[in-house]
Amino acid sequence: MSKKPTLTTSAGAPVESNQTTRTAGARGPALLTDYQLIEKLAHQNRERIPERTVHAKGWGLQGTFTVTHDISKYTCAKVFNEIGKKTEVLSRWSTVAGESGAADTERDVRGFSLKFYTEDGNWDMVGNNTPVFFIRDGYKFPDFIRTQKRHPKTNLRSPEAMFDFWAAQPECVHQVTIxxxxxxxxxxxxxxxxxxxHTFSMWNAEGERFWVKFHFKTQQGHEHYTNEESEKLIGKTRESYQEDLINAVEEGKYPKWTLYIQVMPEEEAGNQAYNPFDLTKVWPHKDFPLIEVGELEMHTVPENYFQMIENAAYSPSNVVPGIGFSPDKMLQARVFSYADAHRYRLGTHYEALPANAPKNAKVNHYHKDGAMRFFTNDFDNPDAYYEPNQHNGPVAQVENPEPPLRIDGDADRYYQEDADIDYVQPRALYEMFSDEQKQRLYNNYAAAMGPCSDSVKERWYAVLEKVHPDYAAGVRKANEALDSDVNAVPVTDDTPLEDN
Structure with a gap:
């Protein structure tokens, strides 16, 4: 039998006993000199960190992205510069509204975030499982999130607040329909x-800019639960997503996605009937077809969930040369707010944690000190702690700099749209649904809106009426029949939600 390793204190000294508290005699009080008792209790008190304000409940895997098609005509980003090139990726999927103890199969939008450890630094693709979002301006994001959290008096989730907010922001109807x-x-x-x-930008080695949308299409197909199936499953387990992911990896059934992009030449942005930078809108595939880029395979369960998934910090501000931003107002707000949220939750040096530190790029910067500076950041050059300097410290230089963003002085024209524009794409989506899909849509609304006041319901019916009269009538009828027994219809998946 092999000898077991010696238990030590956090300072490395051997521990004499890890079973009982030291006391003054057999029945005496505990001794303050039992520093290991104090250490264990004090550390346990500090083992938890603030959960994410949104996307608190999450699951993740490690994997690889492989380039399968050449897109160098659109971008100089090195992550895409060679067919067959492989890049390590860390994923985190999540629900939006629920706390860290929420059930996995609640009706909610899902976060879909990927960290690519590229040779030019980390690129974070921080998105959702839907091609649109509820609002198009970051100014309203705090208000929206408050409606998804708990009521300040009752400490309960509030459908009244959700539908009250959505009824006042008609742009929400596209996402709410999904x-x-x-x-x-x-x-x-x-x-x-x-x-x-969001709409992002890419530029190539010649300095040409393109607007792009990223799509990771599941190779497993689409499968979903009805409300009834979800409620039954939650009665058995609240952790079904984590269980399914671990089981799939252990069985060698590694989940895969195909990355596609939509590409819009820079000068065409002003020629669309909709605002191409509006997060509540999609780009029709008939106008901007999907272009295949590569394959994502997630094949490894991290050895320590807290270290690699809870500490993972994704931000759309993490881009690399060849990938950039756009006039999307929500994106512009997220570029600040996400990194700031990580500084609050994880600390000043959150990007030096193992989950977030670049794996394939050397880090050189002038950030100094602060809480938990657990690494040397003078980069073997202690005299170069400011810039510019005469000590050969790092300087700004990029092989393919971002071309100037064209601003014509009338950028707000994108947001001065026809009053009906917010209802056009939801209308097309609604009309794609089969009769069975529509009935389930109505029933799901009834389940969600049950606690709402009549005034809020009427305001939401008015929004749906502008999408399609049948849409409003169907939801109204389902609400009125809330207490009746509605037969479930098997779930199918024949509606391409992202192309409407």
Whole structure:
């Protein structure tokens, strides 16, 4: 029998006993000199960190992205510069509204975030499983999130607040339609798509800019739960997503996605009937077809969940040369807010943690000190702690700098749209649904809106009426029949939600 390793203190000294408290005699009080008792209790008190304000409940895997098609005509990003090139990736999928102890299969939008450890630093694709979002301006994001959290008096989730807010922001109806459809409860992350959702930009080695959308299409197909199936499953387990992911990896059934991009030449942005930088809109595939880029395979369960998934910090501000931003107002707000949230939750040096530290790029910067500076950051050059300096410290230089963003002085024209524009794409989506899908949509609304006041219901019916009269009538009828027994219809998946 092999000898077991010696238990030590956090300072490395051997521990004499790890079973009982030292006391003054057999029945005496505990001794303050039992520093290991104090150490164990004090550390346990500090083992938890603040959960994410949104996307608190999450699951993740490690994997690889492989380039399968050449897109160098659109971008100089090195992650895409060679067919067959492989890049390590860390994923995190999540629900949006629920706390860290929420059930996995609640009806909610799912986060879909990927960290690519590229040779030019980390690129974070921080998106959702839907191609659109509820709002198009970051100014309203704090208000929206408050409606998804608990009521300050009752400490209960409030459908009244949700639908009250959505009724006052008609742009929400596109996302709410998807949320209340069959795709509102994916079976697990393997059976859902991932989208960058925002409009991003790419530029090539010649300095030409293109607007792009990112689409990660599941190779497992789409599978979903009905409300009834979800409720039954939650009665058995609240951790079904984590269980499914671990089981799939252990069985060698590694989930895969195909990355596609949509590409819009820079000068065409002003020629669309909709605002291409509006997060509540999609780009029709008939106008901007999907272009295949590569394959994502997630094949490894991290050895320590807290270290690699709970400490994972994704931010759309993490881009690399060849990938950039756009005039999307929500994206502009997220570029600040995400990194700031990580500084609050994890600390000043959150990007030096193992989950977030670049793996294939050398880090050189002038950030100094602060809490938990657990690494040397003078980069073997202690005299170069400011810039510019005469000590050969790091300087700004990029091989393919981002071309100037064209601003014509009338950028707000993108947001001065026809009053009906917010209803056009939801209308097309609604009309794609089969009769069975529509009935489930109505029933899902009834389940969600049951506690709402009549005034809020009427305001939401008015929004749906502008999408389609049948949409409003169907939801109204389902609400009125809330207490009746509605027969479940098997879930199918024949609606391409992202192309409407």
């Amino acid at each position: 949320l209340m459809s069959d795709r509102g409860i994916p079976k697990n992350p393997m059976y859902m798509n991932g989208y960058g959702s």
